[in-house]
Amino acid sequence: MVLYLKEFKIKWGMVIDLDRCTGCGACMVACQAENNIAPPVDASNKRYSLTWLLVYQLSNKQPYPNHDVAYMPRPCLQCGKPNCVPVCPVIATDKNQEGGIVSQVNARCIGCRYCMAACPYHARYFNWHDPVWPEGMEKTLTPDVSTRPRGVVEKCLFCHHRYMAARDKARIEDRDPNALAEGDYIPACVEMCPTGAMVFGDLENPEHKVHKLSKSPYAFRLLERLNTKPQVYYYSKREWVRKQGDNYLEHETVGGV
Amino acid sequence: MSDKELWPEGVQRCSLKLFIAWLAVIFAVLAWGVYAAYVVWSGGLIVTGMDNYFAFGLYIIFDLAVIALGAGAFFSGLLYYLIRVEGLKNIINLAVIIGFICYSGALLILTLEVGQPLRAWFGFWHPNVHSMLTEVIFCITVYMLVLTIEFIPIILENRKLNKIKFLHHMAHNFHVIMPLFAGVGAFLSFFHQGSLGGMYGVLFSRPYAFREGFFIWPWTFFLFILSAVASGPGFTMLVATLMEKMTGRKLVDFSVKALMGKISGTMLAIYLVFKYLDTWAWATGILPRSGLTFSEVFYGVAYGKWLLFSELIVCGLFPAILLLNAKTRNTPWILYSACTLVGIGVIINRYVQTAQTLAHPVMPFDRWYVYMPTWAEWAPSLAIIAYGALILSLAYRYLPVFPQERKLNQA
Numbered sequence A: 001m002v003l004y005l006k007e008f009k010i011k012w013g014m015v016i017d018l019d020r021c022t023g024c025g026a027c028m029v030a031c032q033a034e035n036n037i038a039p040p041v042d043a044s045n046k047r048y049s050l051t052w053l054l055v056y057q058l059s060n061k062q063p064y065p066n067h068d069v070a071y072m073p074r075p076c077l078q079c080g081k082p083n084c085v086p087v088c089p090v091i092a093t094d095k096n097q098e099g100g101i102v103s104q105v106n107a108r109c110i111g112c113r114y115c116m117a118a119c120p121y122h123a124r125y126f127n128w129h130d131p132v133w134p135e136g137m138e139k140t141l142t143p144d145v146s147t148r149p150r151g152v153v154e155k156c157l158f159c160h161h162r163y164m165a166a167r168d169k170a171r172i173e174d175r176d177p178n179a180l181a182e183g184d185y186i187p188a189c190v191e192m193c194p195t196g197a198m199v200f201g202d203l204e205n206p207e208h209k210v211h212k213l214s215k216s217p218y219a220f221r222l223l224e225r226l227n228t229k230p231q232v233y234y235y236s237k238r239e240w241v242r243k244q245g246d247n248y249l250e251h252e253t254v255g256g257v
Numbered sequence B: 001m002s003d004k005e006l007w008p009e010g011v012q013r014c015s016l017k018l019f020i021a022w023l024a025v026i027f028a029v030l031a032w033g034v035y036a037a038y039v040v041w042s043g044g045l046i047v048t049g050m051d052n053y054f055a056f057g058l059y060i061i062f063d064l065a066v067i068a069l070g071a072g073a074f075f076s077g078l079l080y081y082l083i084r085v086e087g088l089k090n091i092i093n094l095a096v097i098i099g100f101i102c103y104s105g106a107l108l109i110l111t112l113e114v115g116q117p118l119r120a121w122f123g124f125w126h127p128n129v130h131s132m133l134t135e136v137i138f139c140i141t142v143y144m145l146v147l148t149i150e151f152i153p154i155i156l157e158n159r160k161l162n163k164i165k166f167l168h169h170m171a172h173n174f175h176v177i178m179p180l181f182a183g184v185g186a187f188l189s190f191f192h193q194g195s196l197g198g199m200y201g202v203l204f205s206r207p208y209a210f211r212e213g214f215f216i217w218p219w220t221f222f223l224f225i226l227s228a229v230a231s232g233p234g235f236t237m238l239v240a241t242l243m244e245k246m247t248g249r250k251l252v253d254f255s256v257k258a259l260m261g262k263i264s265g266t267m268l269a270i271y272l273v274f275k276y277l278d279t280w281a282w283a284t285g286i287l288p289r290s291g292l293t294f295s296e297v298f299y300g301v302a303y304g305k306w307l308l309f310s311e312l313i314v315c316g317l318f319p320a321i322l323l324l325n326a327k328t329r330n331t332p333w334i335l336y337s338a339c340t341l342v343g344i345g346v347i348i349n350r351y352v353q354t355a356q357t358l359a360h361p362v363m364p365f366d367r368w369y370v371y372m373p374t375w376a377e378w379a380p381s382l383a384i385i386a387y388g389a390l391i392l393s394l395a396y397r398y399l400p401v402f403p404q405e406r407k408l409n410q411a
Helices: A026-034 A114-118 A160-172 A188-192 A209-214 A239-243 B016-043 B058-069 B072-082 B086-090 B092-113 B132-156 B165-201 B219-247 B254-289 B305-324 B332-359 B375-398
Strands: A012-017 A054-059 A069-074 A124-126 A153-155 A198-202 A232-235
Touching (some): A012 A209, A026 A054, A026 A188, A198 A209, A209 A232, B016 B092, B016 B375, B058 B092, B058 B219, B058 B332, B072 B086, B072 B092, B072 B132, B072 B165, B072 B219, B072 B254, B086 B092, B086 B254, B092 B132, B092 B375, B132 B165, B165 B219, B165 B332, B219 B375, B254 B305, B254 B332
Parallel strands (some): A012 A232
Antiparallel strands (some): A012 A198, A124 A153
């Protein structure tokens, strides 16, 4: 129960370059396939669909020819100070393991949805339907990821099963599982991104690219002033994009260069 | 054929046929609610108006509202059994029964609200001591037990049951220890009413609901307690009045009603002082710190500023003045109107704390959505009202709920 910022020696995080993201949606598809998210019953209704990673479209709201857009992939931001964790009445979600990933225990969740109410990023999804895969499609299920029943809340876990697999591999190869090299563990969305907009690694490790990128003056976090301390950073050289990362009053200036 | 032998001594009731016809109406509404419950359990919450944006909906708003309005039970119990406000003796039975209805009704609705009802007991088995909801789960359940214990002696005082020696003594002994349960009930209700408010106040990433804290509790913890004790006694009095209108009999002396109105008015005035301070601190502190302006957190008709105005002025300041003034308070229609406004005010408060909190787009590029409950949410809510009418009808017909009834109707 995180009522304060929890620090970890290893802190897995992401830096997403919004100037590179084309909004192709490959990350969303990769996430759906990797994490056994069943095909939606009615894909036209986004308010009932499960998309652990959702791509938002941002606009500078200027008329042509000054109109500009950006695409913002939003996985669970794995907050350093997550609001969802202290509110859960049954400890179905927690942030207490090395790596700083906010966990979700599906078999413990009672489906009260208090965590959804707490999350300002809409990163948590309720399972509205019984998950059903068309005949034959069950062969594509990822064996390391449990399927979730109707009535529980689910979320992006940075493909935690891949983290476990990478640690196992390191052990077998007689390497330290707590000192994974860059590229040993990456989530499916990062692997699939065709433009290289998504970079993944240990935010605390100076040898990892994300460490340096997160410290860039162009890097920002969503809703920084709410103090949730996300482990996902966004990156953009466009000021209006950085400005849309948080609510700014008219007289306030945005960070960066 | 009549069931006259079961009526309390010396009172008059309608014919059994008429009573059965009334029960048939109640059971029709109940049946609709039970069907809706079946649809929700078998088909899932997809049949409700809730979605990925609205994690909470009418079930929670209804629960919060009835629990606030049911606060007449614990607060009247506290005032009568512990502080010895003798006038409340004539309405305390009704307050207990309304409390029982409100809490058991809220628990029934909650079985629909959770996505995994069969795991609902996990709240006791794997409690997260940091969660306000855990506190709510524990307090609401234990207080429900306390209300049941408080209701039992009223049932045992049925004319027939009371003739059984064992039950007669049992009822007497229950009465002797009732101050203890009134104290326990007040303690439990105080904390869970507060925790319901705390549930919203701790949402530090939802600027509409988030509040600063006093020790470990956000302001909303105390505001929910105060608004509940302001609306609960008035609601109890209104139910008594409604029963009088329906049965055509005088049940409670007007002086008792005016006393309940005075309690409501006093608590409302205390609540409003803190509520105004809270609203000011929120608008000038929390909102600008979150990068928001006062106007930005309101939207359209469903989440308009008119709700805040209605809650704080029309259903707040206005009835408080009417209830604190002895002259207006002692005019029946003004008393009833003022207490109705107080009840509406607390319902508005529970609505905005739930729906508006979730509808407000916290991310700058997000948008407002409007929550609309479906029939599958209205039906169980109405069924709970019918369930309350059923308990009250049976209690009124067969139990000595109103000690003054005989005297007031001697003509």
